[in-house]
Amino acid sequence: MNAQHLSKSFDADIGRLRSELAAMGELVRGQFTLATEAFCDGALHRVPQIERNEGVVNSLQVQVDELCQLTIARHHPTAVDLRELISALHTVHDLERIGDESKKIARRARRLHANPIRSDLPLTAIASMAAEAARVFSQALQAFNAHDVILAAAVGEMDRKVNALRDQLISELQRRMVTDREALPSLLSLVFVVQSVERVGDHAKSLAANVIHVVAGVDVRHQVSL
Numbered sequence: 001m002n003a004q005h006l007s008k009s010f011d012a013d014i015g016r017l018r019s020e021l022a023a024m025g026e027l028v029r030g031q032f033t034l035a036t037e038a039f040c041d042g043a044l045h046r047v048p049q050i051e052r053n054e055g056v057v058n059s060l061q062v063q064v065d066e067l068c069q070l071t072i073a074r075h076h077p078t079a080v081d082l083r084e085l086i087s088a089l090h091t092v093h094d095l096e097r098i099g100d101e102s103k104k105i106a107r108r109a110r111r112l113h114a115n116p117i118r119s120d121l122p123l124t125a126i127a128s129m130a131a132e133a134a135r136v137f138s139q140a141l142q143a144f145n146a147h148d149v150i151l152a153a154a155v156g157e158m159d160r161k162v163n164a165l166r167d168q169l170i171s172e173l174q175r176r177m178v179t180d181r182e183a184l185p186s187l188l189s190l191v192f193v194v195q196s197v198e199r200v201g202d203h204a205k206s207l208a209a210n211v212i213h214v215v216a217g218v219d220v221r222h223q224v225s226l
Contacts, residue, residue, distance in 0.1 A: 155208035
């Protein structure tokens with residue numbers, strides 16, 4: 001097999017890998033949107049769809065893992081090519097974890113809305129936080145698909161807004177737990193969902209860090225600035 005053929009074969013594998021990751025990213029983004037709608041708006045008809053899609057997300061994770069391993073074994077890539085494959089393994093993990101958090105939110109929605117909802121629960125504030133996390137995730141996906149370092153570098157500042165909203169909501173919910181014992185089960189559900197939404201932002205930030213690592217060769221995962 002000549003070098004030109006090897007190059008074309010490698011490019012084909014990389015193209016397929018990018019395509020599968022892009023498809024997985026879009027599916028997971030949809031999962032997160034459906035889950036937060038179910039929780040904040042009571043759209044419980046979304047929950048079975050989320051649970052069905054979870055199996056598709058897991059299948060895509062396995063496919064991407066296998067394709068990465070096969071490509072490494074077949075082509076023995078180095079430098080930026082190897083970084084991209086290693087980054088893909090990290091990225092598929094982050095996407096799968098966002099899918100897991102979405103599933104948790106959906107199941108919390110089912111529990112929360114099993115009984116009449118009190119009008120004083122801060123569901124609107126949680127919806128706003130979720131919308132901000134969705135923007136962070138969307139930007140991270142856009143940066144990944146375009147290999148755009150500038151877009152990726154902006155994700156960290158966006159995620160800090162999500163963290164600030166998390167802190168505000170957790171503080172309010174903890175205060176309510178002390179003064180409103182009757183609402184404690186509902187308040188605990190809200191705390192768990194706020195934490196899940198915040199983790200989505202964290203995984204999106206990790207995805208953006210992978211982009212910077214591939215393109216610039218710099219590992220910024222533990223740098224404060226991202």
